[in-house]
Amino acid sequence: TVEKRPREMMLRREFASAVGYLNQIFAEENHLNFIHWDFHKFAKSKSANVLAVLGAVASEALDLTGFYCSGKLINVKKRANLLSRTSTARDTTLVDLRANSGDFARIGNGNEILNTFISKEKELEFRQQSRKDALGYTGPCFQSGFLRTNCIDCLDRTNVAQYAYGFAALGRQLHAMNLTDKSKVNPDSSIAAALMDMYQSMGDALSQQYGGSAAHNT
Structure with a gap:
């Protein structure tokens, strides 16, 4: 997106520069992966499937970082x-x-x-x-990294991304504990709805703290 008044472009450039600098210091296996994605522009398309894209990012991140499970x-x-x-x-x-x-x-x-x-x-x-x-x-498995989401001006979009990542991780966690046969949870299931409610409540609480009102859910 070309901004009339550069904000996100400047932030993306500086953030990418900082990540590149850190990767020069870190060992290759500890490198940071920076993904820049215009959520707002992508969501304007009628055929856009935002959760599918975010789910793919989450899957790749989980492959790299793993997740903690004590064994069951x-x-x-x-x-x-x-x-x-x-x-x-x-x-x-x-x-x-x-x-x-x-x-x-x-x-x-x-x-x-x-x-x-x-x-x-x-x-x-x-x-x-x-x-x-x-x-x-x-036996136990361990987490060796993390996935962070940054959105310059919209807590709602950040929360949607966090939900998508949490949803992907939940599927793998349930599967690792042998509570499900597959590593993916049905998005129409009751546990998916419960997870969505939890993230919505978290978004409202954060929005109240930062802006004085509940999340807009746009």
Whole structure:
């Protein structure tokens, strides 16, 4: 867009220059990726699909940065059923082994005590790992970067972009926790509507703070 009074063009130029300078200092794997996109101009087109474009940006960013997930048992329902069936009996713990002096009293010497203790420890670990394997378990994954949105004059457009990015991340997070079969959430689902409401409330709160009124939602 050609501005009569240069504002965004100047900001974009200086911002790109700053990013370029930082990338000269950072290692290649830590480089910043700067994307300049005229949201307002693009949205004027009748065939424009703003969320599709923002979703593509979010997908690329998530591929680069990853996201945090602590890991979770795959089959939650199966785990719940298993726990209900075994609620009257629990696995032996380290506390149990140390507290059960009768086991040690029947052992002849220190080496036998140690070997018995190690054997029980291995048996415990095997049972616990077998349970995890039966249910399925995903380990943790970590985030190594972030995606930032800057809009010079419109909080609404910033909030739309943030929603698109959050929506893409939510799909991957739910999939990583094995709560969904796909890494994308249906945009017409109830969880998508709940996420939209959350971002709208956040936008209104920020708009009240900066401008004294709710977001315009334009």
